[in-house]
Amino acid sequence: MSSLNQFANDIRENQISRAALFWLRVFVQHAQNNVLRSDLWIKTGMEEGAVISGLNAADPAARVALLSNYDFFKAVRLKDQKSFSGKELDSLDWNRKYDLSLLPHVLESDDAIETRLEALWQEIGAVSPQDRAFEAVLENRASIWGENIPGRSLLPEILHEAQSIYDGWLSTPVLKRISRALKLPLSDIYGVTEFFTMYYTQPVGKKIIRICEDSACTMRGSQEIQKSLCKNLKINPGETTEDGEYTIEPIRCLGLCDHAPAALVNNTRHFELSLDKTDALLANTPDHPQTRNKIGGMVKIALSNINTIDPGSFEDYQEQGGLAALKKTLQQLTPEDVIESVKASKLVGRGGAAFPTGMKWQFTAGNPPGPRYVICNADESEVGAFKDRVLLDGDPFRIIEGLLIACYAVGAEQGFIYIRGEHRPSYERFVHAAAVMKEAGWLGTGIGGTDFNCHIAVRRGAGAYICGEETALMEALEGKRGFPRLRPPFPTTHGLWGKPTVINNVETLAKIPSIIIHGGAWYAALGTAESAGTKLFSVSGSIQRPGVYEVPFGVPLRHLIYDLAGGIAPGRELQAILTGGAAGTFLKPEHLDTPISYEAFKPIQGTIGAGTMIVFDDQVDLRHILADISGFFAHESCGKCYPCQIGSQRQAEILERIKQGRGLAEDSETLLELAQVMADTSICGLGQSAGWATVDAIKRWPNLLK
């Protein structure tokens, strides 16, 4: 026989919703001589529940659980006076009417039931502190994330907030609450939680440990550290310890290659892990600051403020000349002037595609009047890429200034910055920077005392490399699964919510303020004839000083790898440099004196891409690298088009087999044909380029995979 004490304990331990206490209280308050008709009970409860924020009185679950899980009630059907109690109440036909009453054992006590219930109500209430916190988020969502933004687009942010409030995961009642608040089908919400790896619909450990498993980190022993942790915690990767403390989650490149081997514990970064420092990992107490930027290079444009200003201080930024470009733009330049200046700079997109930035702006500006957007793509997640992270962490105000100038040039009043979910410190930087700028009148309406209005919304990704693809990013911003769109139409006419949209890489926008101040010609003159300006390179792997280096186009590759990044460790030889990242190509020692530029790289089939350079010394087995890279693509394929969905997986399987020494005679031929078909038929750049590194390796080392 269940007691009220048992019931109260179950609520305290979250075995049953607090709403059940609400329903019991409604009954006791409204029953006459311990009898209340079922339809009146429900009607009264719905009315009274409607005004309690966070209580979903319309959900029958708590009411039914109160009746059927606890031996408190009996129900007498009005039609035939048939009596139901205990488990029978579970399947009661609620289209009928019943007289409900509490069983004698509940009423028999020294204190009256009213008194006991009231004490419980004071202690527990109808809504948990977590529910109350989450309700506040839902109620204030417009002021937190921006007015006039369609509800669905807040889904990813709301899922993040819900997880942080509710013990790191999304339970069914929480998902249902979100579904009601955003008026979205449950299936749609579930589809989104399934797409992104950082959302959990099952309980997870209090600390989620993600140790990076990609080239730069594995070359420095990250796998051994993961193995040792798993052994100590007695779990496999992907599992949670019995006590619910730890989950170990396999993850590919964290973008912390300059601090390899690296890990994340929840949102906290851990650098330069070693087997004897796993205690700090388990306690989540790193002994270093969360942002640390290793940079270099002789011409600093995008990097000019990194490590010299306090990235949290708007005053610091302005003292170093920050905002001068925006002021000049607003006071002296028309949008056409800005576009001309950017065109004259010959700046091209720094996210990898190298599309001329000025042209992109001009195409977007040329649309018929109406809403349009500018997005800063800060979803840098490719293997070995971390130059955007350094800019995000070290100079957020410059990125926002560049974004505002872009908005001004194309006539947008709303900008977005979409930051990789794993880069929480970067996200926090931007939330802070945007708030400070808004406070100072440099964001919002009437910017800098002019009639230019522009809002900037900061958004988090949630663990999906594909969302760095521009149309997938737009889908994610709209609150959907990150499926790349079919093109044409292109974003310059049909982008976010189908409106004209400019989407620019972080580094591209970081260059804009300097171009506005010094003029397009100045910037163009910094590089070579066909490759204007400077480029950031993320250099990692078998290298003495991994870091982000800014060089003008035209300097020899040797300057970057040896003078700046310190070259290979003594006693070892350079074997190859993977240029352009996982979807890139290999250069060999004989290419070291080639100038870094689009035109000089073309004949030797080097890739500039987003500026990723992963260096391999003579001890690295390139077959392992190819297997790792192809595994990355298979893991990150969105699954939309057949050639990538299945092809990336088969490519990874073949390369894994070769890595294990079980290659077949026809493997190279199969891989080449597969890569060609993926390049020819995949919807987006991920699938199209997933086989490039392998094809290139076969070309350069014909016997590598035999």
Added chain:
Amino acid sequence: MKNSVTLTIDSQNVTVPEGTSIADAAESIGIKIPTICYHPSLTPPAICRVCTVEVEGQRTLQPACVVPVGEGMHVKTDTDRVKTARKVILELLASTVNLEEAPEIQEQIDETGADTERFEGGVKRHFEVKEDNPFYIRDYAQCIMCWRCIQVCADDVQNTYALTWGKRGLESHVATFLDEAMPNTTCVFCGNCVGICPTGALKGLIEYRSEQKKEQE
């Protein structure tokens, strides 16, 4: 009246109204372009890519089901590049899904000479048959992820939203909210998804049971 557009497909001149897809233009002169995910009643997702053709001047092959014709366009539907692409995509599909009850795809496999065992030995789409309602079964080991069921259930027809996608990449599959059984979802058992499924993945329960019985006999 729409403007008309003239182009060549496999060196034949063809004139069709503006906005016509390459596939429809080809069909008007008797050239049949194979498709898998395409269905005339639904928004074409253009994901199977077997309708891929070569369009002069384009870097990649183009999905004929969605790419509209253009004036002066030169389309080739029968080059080695196109044939290889179709063959490899079918080989990939065959290595992943049970295609026994997909006669149209079987035909395409025969026509292209695809080697269904080429990519054997990798991860397959493996699911137990879901028999959770009185009307139909779901055998996702036969699901080719053409999205038709998800689309009919959502905006394209029924606006019921019982279905979505689970996971991603090769692990992606058709799912309900938290993989709940159909009666616990918003499904209204309209049957549209069963009707439009091109393989044996969705099937009426009676049909499924009688097949089972036949197999046992």
